[in-house]
Amino acid sequence: MPQRLVITGRSQEPRARFAEELRLRRSERGVSLRDLARDAGWDASLFSKMENGQTLGGPEVVQALDQYYGTSPLLVTLWELAVADPKQFKEQYRGYMELEAEAFSLWHYGVSILPGLLQTDGYAREVLALGGYRGKELDQQVEARAGRRNVLEGEDAPPFRALIAEAVLRTPLRDAGEWREQLEYLLEASERLNITIQVLLQSSGLHGLVSTDVMFLRLLDGQTVAYAENAYRGELVEENRSVEQLQRAYDAMRDLALNPAESRKFILRMLEEEPCGPST
Incomplete structure (x- = not known):
């Protein structure tokens, strides 16, 4: 025994x-x-x-x-x-975080900010501070968001497509050095085999997700769910018809976006336009 x-x-x-x-x-x-x-x-x-x-x-x-x-x-x-650990996130995000860790394919559209999976610590800190986090709680949330990047690393990392509105890339951080680091990180990420980054230009006009950030997750059982959010709240969308409606809007926007190579050149141009040092 x-x-x-x-x-x-x-x-x-x-x-x-x-x-x-x-x-x-x-x-x-x-x-x-x-x-x-x-x-x-x-x-x-x-x-x-x-x-x-x-x-x-x-x-x-x-x-x-x-x-x-x-x-x-x-x-x-x-x-x-x-x-x-999803317990580091607010209650409303915990269910989503657990699904994100299990997903075998992810794709995102960002109309206002970069997806959390592609945020540097400096970018995450400024975004989270705007959301009201301070002191120790802010430090913990930055660490937790940084930990999410592990989802996209390693040999078994899932494929991830990020469709990013041009306005996101034209809204810099207060610290020019931190913003440059973020743009450089996007370029580095775009070189990974499992990550695809596309930029949706402002000239593309209005579209179905004009005011909504959304992440799609394909789960092991074949189901696709979405997490849609704005500046004030987020919602996990699991009903098939609603997910399909969001997916159709995403697909239409992806067809209008710059291809990955053109998107990389766009980010490079952004880097050339940005100052190198921290703002004073």
């Missing part, structure tokens, strides 16, 4: 579980935060915030900790679970 597993009593919430493991590993190693900072090459205050659950840190620092403690890939795995 196999031996029963011992219940550890450790937290089952991904973010708390990650912080708990960090504290445990440092305690077992018998080092102070200052010692850890000296040996691992990162600031002690960052490690303190990570162990207290105030921040998750980035993948580079977590990889460094895995190497330092000899736990690879444990800490990176826990970090990935924490940043992808």
